[in-house]
Amino acid sequence: MNLLKRSLQKWRIPLQDHPDPRLHLSWNWVQLALIVLPFSPLLASFGIFFALLALWKTHAQLMLARPFNQGLIALSILMLLSATFAARPGDAFLGLFNFLPFFLGFAVLSELIQSPAQLRRMAWIVVYTSVPVVLIGLLQMLAGSMGWQQPFHPQILWVLLEWNIDPKGTPPGRMSSIFFYANVLASYLVISFSLAMGLWMEAVGEGRRTKNQEAHKIPNPKSQIPNWLSCHSQVLFLTLAFVGNAIALILTNSRNAWVIAAIACLACGLYRGWYWLWMGVSAVAGIVLGASFAPSPLREGLRHIVPAFFWARLTDELYPDRPVPTLRTTQWQFALHLTQQRPWTGWGLRNFSPLYEAATQFKLGHPHNLPFMLLCETGIPATLLFLGLVGWAVVQGFRQLSSFGDGRDRWILLTFLIAFLSCAGFSLFDITLFDARLNWYGWFLLAGILGVSRPSMRMRDEGWGIIHFLRDHD
Numbered sequence: 001m002n003l004l005k006r007s008l009q010k011w012r013i014p015l016q017d018h019p020d021p022r023l024h025l026s027w028n029w030v031q032l033a034l035i036v037l038p039f040s041p042l043l044a045s046f047g048i049f050f051a052l053l054a055l056w057k058t059h060a061q062l063m064l065a066r067p068f069n070q071g072l073i074a075l076s077i078l079m080l081l082s083a084t085f086a087a088r089p090g091d092a093f094l095g096l097f098n099f100l101p102f103f104l105g106f107a108v109l110s111e112l113i114q115s116p117a118q119l120r121r122m123a124w125i126v127v128y129t130s131v132p133v134v135l136i137g138l139l140q141m142l143a144g145s146m147g148w149q150q151p152f153h154p155q156i157l158w159v160l161l162e163w164n165i166d167p168k169g170t171p172p173g174r175m176s177s178i179f180f181y182a183n184v185l186a187s188y189l190v191i192s193f194s195l196a197m198g199l200w201m202e203a204v205g206e207g208r209r210t211k212n213q214e215a216h217k218i219p220n221p222k223s224q225i226p227n228w229l230s231c232h233s234q235v236l237f238l239t240l241a242f243v244g245n246a247i248a249l250i251l252t253n254s255r256n257a258w259v260i261a262a263i264a265c266l267a268c269g270l271y272r273g274w275y276w277l278w279m280g281v282s283a284v285a286g287i288v289l290g291a292s293f294a295p296s297p298l299r300e301g302l303r304h305i306v307p308a309f310f311w312a313r314l315t316d317e318l319y320p321d322r323p324v325p326t327l328r329t330t331q332w333q334f335a336l337h338l339t340q341q342r343p344w345t346g347w348g349l350r351n352f353s354p355l356y357e358a359a360t361q362f363k364l365g366h367p368h369n370l371p372f373m374l375l376c377e378t379g380i381p382a383t384l385l386f387l388g389l390v391g392w393a394v395v396q397g398f399r400q401l402s403s404f405g406d407g408r409d410r411w412i413l414l415t416f417l418i419a420f421l422s423c424a425g426f427s428l429f430d431i432t433l434f435d436a437r438l439n440w441y442g443w444f445l446l447a448g449i450l451g452v453s454r455p456s457m458r459m460r461d462e463g464w465g466i467i468h469f470l471r472d473h474d
Contacts, residue, residue: 016121026051027112034125038133040161041436052108063107071389072103078382086348095349102443109447116409119448123195127241130192134244137177143167175251186254187432190422191441193245194264198415200238201272207235256429260422325362335367338376346379370427397449420445
């Protein structure tokens with residue numbers, strides 16, 4: 001552990017200590033995994049694996065005794081049975097890699113994340129690392145608009161780091177940055193956008209409170225810079241990150257992400273009492289929806305105000321006359337039809353695609369809805385257990401909100417809940433867990449929610465922010 005710390009200090013990468021000294025090493029590996037996750041999911045997976053090795057010696061029995069982890073073991077058995085009786089067992093067993101390793105990773109993460117301070121550290125890391133992702137995406141769109149045609153494909157040791165950045169976007173005209181498709185980037189951005197918004201609102205509130213406290217003190221000519229100015233750097237950085245994430249969300253041209261981001265803003269604004277934000281987002285959303293779906297002539301009048309980029313996308317006029325097999329309703333109906341034929345074990349993971357192609361002569365990777373995919377591929381019992389476990393963890397998080405005496409503790413937990421529900425809401429209209437990065441982010445968020453909701457683990461928040469992040473190990 002000391003060697004790891006010295007190496008990190010040499011490269012000026014400070015890490016937060018764990019409240020339990022026995023868990024320092026594992027928590028350091030998890031923080032490193034979260035830092036590299038957007039850029040190399042393989043390295044991040046190694047970091048979580050090393051955290052598991054360090055944790056297993058002292059916490060193996062406790063992890064196995066956790067009811068939630070026992071539920072994941074039962075779910076794993078059901079999925080293995082489903083793969084055994086699958087229509088194409090080879091594909092089904094391969095599909096298990098999208099679930100079983102992440103169940104194990106969740107068990108590690110939920111054991112390590114014990115305090116709101118750790119949630120705040122994780123949120124800062126996600127927001128920090130979202131900045132280069134957004135910048136790469138903006139450069140991608142700029143290069144495409146300037147006529148650049150050559151894709152940028154950096155690769156290190158095959159899959160250690162592999163990006164494929166097309167200047168035209170993937171699909172053309174939509175920002176995808178370092179992700180393989182615009183919708184995957186959009187799913188990533190609804191998470192980073194929600195966390196950036198939560199940290200930004202907290203920093204603004206703390207800055208106002210500190211400034212008011214300074215204003216009521218007697219001025220001292222020899223005093224150093226007022227405390228509220230130290231919050232200014234937080235607010236400035238978070239404002240830029242928040243706006244950058246919002247712009248990138250727009251450029252992904254994802255209707256799902258637009259709606260989810262608007263709902264997240266409304267939820268945060270309402271909880272914080274920022275009614276100006278709530279009314280502003282409501283007004284903008286109402287105008288855009290009016291330009292899309294209002295009756296004539298109101299619709300035509302609003303379309304003189306709202307760019308076609310928005311209303312034509314919401315009404316699907318940008319992509320008219322879509323083939324029937326590409327419609328989500330068609331895919332969902334077929335998934336339910338498959339569920340009726342094999343309700344107990346399903347057809348096996350990764351089996352939807354060949355079955356759909358055989359029925360429609362159209363190749364499609366998944367049914368664009370995670371519950372429907374699980375129903376038809378793993379069966380009703382496994383799906384209900386999966387949704388029940390996730391739902392139970394979210395309910396525990398909401399119940400924990402009333403137990404935190406510190407308002408900042410409640411706010412960071414609520415921010416995680418909003419970010420996770422944004423990620424989960426996106427999975428109702430698209431499935432991005434096939435990208436290991438998005439899969440890990442979802443389990444990171446859920447592990448944080450469940451970890452701090454266990455009463456025996458709760459620690460008081462010590463206010464980790466940008467200043468602490470930069471100075472922890474100086």
